[in-house]
Amino acid sequence: MMQWLQRLPWAVLIIGTLTLGLAPFVPEPHLVEKLRMLFQGQLSRPIDIFDLVMHGAFPALLLGKAALVVRRPE
Secondary structure, eight states: OHHHHHHSOHHHHHHHHHHTTTOSOSSOOHHHHHHHHHHHTOOOSHHHHHHHHHHHHHHHHHHHHHHHHHHOOO
16 A cells, blocks of 8 residues: 555645645635534535545545655665
């Protein structure tokens, strides 16, 4: 799994995070809305859970790749 994540280009992860992770830009990103719903205990409909996973995939991968780079022994 880590090798697959290391091979992902930074540009793809950053562009994916900025576009899908923050879409729609107005009035607020879906990811922010769904995270708020999660912390308030209101995230119960399957479409909302799917939406959280879809919009959060690129940011999660970007954070995972960054964590691998920071923890990599040189």
